[in-house]
Amino acid sequence: MLKLSVCIGSSCHLKGSYEIVQKFQKLIADNSLEDRIELKATFCMKQCQNGVSVGVEDEICSVSPETAESFFTEKVMPKL
Template sequence: MIDVEICMGSSCYSRGNSKSLEFIETFIKDRNLEDRIRLNGKLCLGSCSDGPNIIINKNLHSGTSPECIIDLIKHYLTAEEAR
């Protein structure tokens, strides 16, 4: 199970995570990945200036864009499959 925690604090949200949230939800739904990806929102992570921030499997990724988040999630999925 891949844990995706997206910062929903106002800074990250307005700088891209609102769009990223839509992208992730669509990605999960289109590929029926509900049983492989757990998506949760987080309050401000305290590093707004580095945002938009997202945590995947406890790893913080900063300065993200919707496109790069999908690439990151694909990477984690592939890594999980290789295990």
Template sequence: MEATISHKILICLGSSCHSRGNAENLKIIQDFVKERKIDSQIDFRGHLCHEMCNRGPVIELDEIVFEEVTPSNLPTILSKHFDKATCI
């Protein structure tokens, strides 16, 4: 039985968010999804821009927007969000 997409991750790849840390956050998210083997359940996309450049880096998890996401706080954000989700 094949898993269906049940979660959405959007990462802003606009120049401001990218230069403020989303370049590194991209890799962290990819590793998180791969380590947990949930890639078949995640729609993971880059996008340009939430118009929140002054509050970036910005990511969105299942329509919840997170601002000022850093490589140090991203693992906690991902774990808290997806530990509550049915995919883990």
């Protein structure tokens, strides 16, 4: 199962982490991936300066609400 983590710490929360979690939840459901992706919220990933931190397995990336869908398609889906 692929682990997808979204930081919900103070800095990332202010930059839209809740919206990103909602988008990822919808994309997972729309693609029937509930049994293949474990989406979880996490606290600080120590990347506050880079925007909302999203972990895909062991890689930490910067994502915004505007780039969440393309990130999911380009970075998450190929790892399945």
